[in-house]
Amino acid sequence: MPHFSRRAVLALGAASLLSACSATIPPLPAATSNRPESLTRDEILSAINATRKANGAPPWTYNPRLETAALSQARLMARQDKLSHDLGVTLRQRVTEAGYLGAVGENVAKGYKTLPDVIGGWLESQGHRNTLLSSKFTEFGLAVARTSSGKLYWAMIAGGSFDAWRVYE
DSSP states (O other), rough: OOOOOHHHHHHHHHHHHHHHSOOOOOOOTTTSSSSSSGGOHHHHHHHHHHHHHHHHHHOEEEEEHHHHHHHHHHHHHHHHHHOSOOSOOOOOHHHTTTTTOOOEEEEEEEEEOOOHHHHHHHHHHHHHHHHHHOSSSEEEEEEEOOOTTTOOOEEEEEEGGGGGGOOOO
């Protein structure tokens, strides 16, 4: 059996931890549009689920009600040219108005020009990464909107059962 120094073992351990934390974003299919507003639900679902799979998370389904709530938020951010989860309408208000009553989490972003770029940004932010890769959520909706000057705002809302969040004693 080979003998490894303590320093070598620590270095290997650190390298494996860093590689486990790296953002894994598979390439989008060739047919994917470069114009975010032209992305189809199938392209969005494929990109999100490819990212989830590459990071060891189960696939989600696409939910049009969550997309409606995400579009409401993306448009609100674009209209005000401000990145925020709450611009006078809370996440719970938006999803309830869209007819969604489950547990939800939200990722927002601005300035990213493509879906792979925004997914990469979310993977680099621990809170956004946790939402994007959560096994407690089972479905999502995603939308993008532009300001009058062309800046992009993104919103993704993940949803699922409240039961997944219950803590049993």
